[in-house]
Amino acid sequence: METKRTRRVGWKRSVAAAGGLVLGLLACSSAIAVEVIVNSDVAIPSISQSTLRAIFTMHLRQWPNGKPIKVFVLPEDNSVHVSFSKEVLNTFPYQLKRSWDVLVYSGSGQAPSVAESTREMLQKVATTPGAIGYLPDGYPMEGRKNENVRIVEPR
């Protein structure tokens, strides 16, 4: 498996905000540190949790320069997706699914594109203008593809 498991929680900001109770819960489940990645044409230095949530619930559809945002997610039961939902967005996979269902079945939006693996996630984000996705912290990004993907810091 390509993902690197670690008990360290990489998303410092969310941990700080979550407080002791959540930390206790995290210690019980194995959290995977996750990093947000964008296509290198996305010129933003950092991004807030609230904006990330708006992007991944498919409500915010344009970057500040007006270019369309292309959202990629891993399958709902993928452990990296579970960690991303909880640690980075401070929500749960079933809540994201509910948001997408409302958009898709009431005609008010679209669902994100699904990458079946972390390898496909890297490839899709690297080759799609305006793309955003996520990978486990420390995912090997050496080589040609890496030039087209940037890690975005939380704000």
Added chain:
Amino acid sequence: MKTFTFSNLGRRHPWQNMTKSALLLVGMLSVPPAVAVELSENVQLHGFASQAYVSTTANRFFGPSDSGSFDFRELGVNLSWLARPNLQFAAQLGSRKAGGTEVNARPRFDYALVDYTFYNSEDNRGGVRVGRHRIPLGFYNLTRDVANARPSIFLPESVYYDQSRSLLLALDGGQLYGETRTSIGDFFLEVGAGNLILDSKAKETSKATTSYAGRLLYERDGGRLRLALSRIEANLDIYQRPFPNAKANYRFSYILSGQYNAEKWSLTGEWSPEVKSTLSGFIVQPVPGFVIRVPDIKQTGEGYYLQGAYRFLPGWEALLRYDVLYNDKKDKSGTTYAGLGGLPRYNNFAKDKTVGLAWNVRRDTKIRAEYHWVNGTAYLSGRENLNAQNTRQYWEMFALQASYSF
């Protein structure tokens, strides 16, 4: 009162029906899993299907359930095209068979709209939807046809009353929406106006006039806490002779909704304190040229439910719900109602205790089972239970459903 057992469940319906539903399930499972079908860039195809088996100890719900029924199924397919990041075209074609409660299962457009976002910033968004748009009512009305998006096989009848379902699905008109993300949470507002969608039978006697619907939704911490206030005013003119000026008005003064979502459990409650229905302008013509005006008929109903869901294992969810519906809040026991019309008093209320179990067979396929203990018949369809005197006050219902969505 007859007691419900699994042995008489088996006896009541022929094994052929079991085979039919097994085949349907195998059919669903043989479709490759898909979260979204992207036909081309910015064009998505989605759909859903469900098939249920319903068995009741007495009374009929969504088919001849008193002898076991497979008459509840839903099908839908939708297309959306994000032509520009702020411009979307979308339409959904749906078909629904729910025993004798629906006029027919002929496909119809659940929605067909253009969505234009005229203001978009990191924290705010404003836009307009034009065409047939879904009515945002409580937590579930927007997706009430999609079994996989419901909390149970049947939505709580107190708020999602199936007798008025087809009326309260969508409006032909326009809707304004706005959302804002603040430090204390996210706010979503939708306000729409338009005409109700009438089925062919309703069209024979009524004409839709302008109706209004709106919802304010508040979400904190990515939906951990959700609160909503919804309101709808549904208006119809009844123009069938001899009632040239009759009007029907159906109005939820408001619906209050609250939900708390933790990782393993969710608690949901919704309350519809005043459902007002008014029929006015009816006349009686005992002899030609002699007209007697019938006094307006006004009734105020009430409904509420409390629902707990527990995700005890990955892919498994247990459900517990208490659902209460009164057709007339001034006559909760139905005594006055029974005195006036000679119908059973329990036809004026329904108290439904539900337990349910859901299993995600795959990402896109769910199997659900649920059991209802019901006191009262208020939410049963008169089309299916033609003689109210033959209904029973205390009845039980078992339902099994397989559902698929992509």
